[in-house]
Amino acid sequence: MSGNTPVQGYPYPLTTDFADVQDSFRLAMAIDEDVRAEQAPFRAFLGRPSFIARQTVTGSGFIAGSQGMTFGAIDWDNTGGLVVGGSTWTQPNSQQPSWWLFGATVLVSIVSGTPVVGDLCMGKITVTTTDQVTNVSTTTNAYQRNDDSNTNGEWINLFTMVPIFHGVASCTLILNGSTQKAVLAGSRFWGMNLGPVT
Amino acid sequence: MRKTPYERIRYPWTDDVVAATDVQAMAQDIDQALVATETLGANFSRFASVAVTRAAVQSIPKAALTAISFDTAVLNNGANSPLANGAWFSAGSPTRLTAPVPCVVLASGAGGINIGTALGVNGAIQVTIALNGASGGSGVQGEKWAPGSTTTGQQWTSALSMWKLVAGDFLELKMFWTGTPAGPFNTDTVSPPTLSLMMVALPAVS
Numbered sequence: 535m536s537g538n539t540p541v542q543g544y545p546y547p548l549t550t551d552f553a554d555v556q557d558s559f560r561l562a563m564a565i566d567e568d569v570r571a572e573q574a575p576f577r578a579f580l581g582r583p584s585f586i587a588r589q590t591v592t593g594s595g596f597i598a599g600s601q602g603m604t605f606g607a608i609d610w611d612n613t614g615g616l617v618v619g620g621s622t623w624t625q626p627n628s629q630q631p632s633w634w635l636f637g638a639t640v641l642v643s644i645v646s647g648t649p650v651v652g653d654l655c656m657g658k659i660t661v662t663t664t665d666q667v668t669n670v671s672t673t674t675n676a677y678q679r680n681d682d683s684n685t686n687g688e689w690i691n692l693f694t695m696v697p698i699f700h701g702v703a704s705c706t707l708i709l710n711g712s713t714q715k716a717v718l719a720g721s722r723f724w725g726m727n728l729g730p731v732t
Numbered sequence: 733m734r735k736t737p738y739e740r741i742r743y744p745w746t747d748d749v750v751a752a753t754d755v756q757a758m759a760q761d762i763d764q765a766l767v768a769t770e771t772l773g774a775n776f777s778r779f780a781s782v783a784v785t786r787a788a789v790q791s792i793p794k795a796a797l798t799a800i801s802f803d804t805a806v807l808n809n810g811a812n813s814p815l816a817n818g819a820w821f822s823a824g825s826p827t828r829l830t831a832p833v834p835c836v837v838l839a840s841g842a843g844g845i846n847i848g849t850a851l852g853v854n855g856a857i858q859v860t861i862a863l864n865g866a867s868g869g870s871g872v873q874g875e876k877w878a879p880g881s882t883t884t885g886q887q888w889t890s891a892l893s894m895w896k897l898v899a900g901d902f903l904e905l906k907m908f909w910t911g912t913p914a915g916p917f918n919t920d921t922v923s924p925p926t927l928s929l930m931m932v933a934l935p936a937v938s
Contacts, residue, residue, distance in 0.1 A: 582933040726932055
């Protein structure tokens with residue numbers, strides 16, 4: 535039979551049953567689990583959930599409409615929310631409602647023709663979240679518009695901070711003009727957890 | 733002896749009776765697990781951060797992506813961070829913020845250019861954050877936009893990006909402009925070019 539310590543409840547052998555191997559096993563496992571649990575918030579902070587995805591192949595040219603950034607490479611991801619070849623990041627189901635900062639640099643490639651100054655050129659980050667109670671999904675968008683300057687390709691840097699739960703996020707290039715352009719290889723989409731929504 | 737799954741605390745398994753050495757080994761491992769916990773607690777949230785600016789004017793030639801040479805370290809606390817153990821900025825390499833350890837960082841770059849003559853119809857200014865001297869491709873991230881064709885004066889741009897770095901990788905702030913004038917143009921001194929970053933995660937933590 536074992537006794538238990540008064541605070542943490544660690545098992546220990548009594549004098550009537552001293553040095554039972556099972557007591558040592560139970561004591562070691564109990565301490566192990568408790569120490570790990572006490573380390574959890576530190577590890578969670580130091581290993582902050584975050585990701586960096588990169589497009590590796592320039593997209594097909596288009597004149598008007600939208601084109602999603604496709605993730606040909608994952609530079610960093612400790613969330614498990616990215617898939618090579620995919621175009622969305624998915625929040626882990628186990629994660630509580632959290633604030634996230636998402637950002638991107640959308641590099642715009644000239645596919646054909648001479649770009650026309652002033653043609654619409656815009657980046658968009660789309661984030662969808664799910665209400666914990668009603669399970670209703672809502673979508674928010676963040677935009678940055680840098681119209682064409684005809685100076686060898688445009689660069690669109692955009693970011694947004696949103697609270698999400700069971701969410702997904704993606705990045706898109708929107709065009710409306712007269713020459714073909716596309717998302718250039720090297721464009722990146724990234725995100726980092728800022729902490730729980732309380 | 734076997735070991736627990738997380739902290740690898742040794743415990744007797746095949747012995748019928750626990751020996752004194754078994755208890756000693758377990759006690760030593762518990763000791764080390766608690767030391768590791770104390771270290772995590774002490775280091776918790778002590779990520780390194782750094783901010784550098786270019787207080788003096790820097791001339792930016794036309795159509796050349798130019799690395800800003802920083803002359804002021806507003807913040808450079810890497811050496812005091814147990815998670816970095818080294819400074820990010822050194823005056824000997826004034827354009828660079830160099831990672832002392834593997835890490836993930838959030839980097840912010842901003843800068844202004846004083847456009848003395850309007851850029852014309854095909855003009856643009858750009859601020860980028862560049863990895864390891866890159867001048868294109870995925871190693872350069874940032875913002876580019878076109879001021880009005882007749883616009884003159886200070887024009888500012890900013891960009892935010894996130895990077896996974898290995899020790900020795902460096903980030904630079906690079907600025908660019910192009911247009912009709914021959915230039916060069918100067919950077920702003922009132923709101924000077926700034927590159928700032930903070931470590932936000934360690935790849936080694938699991």
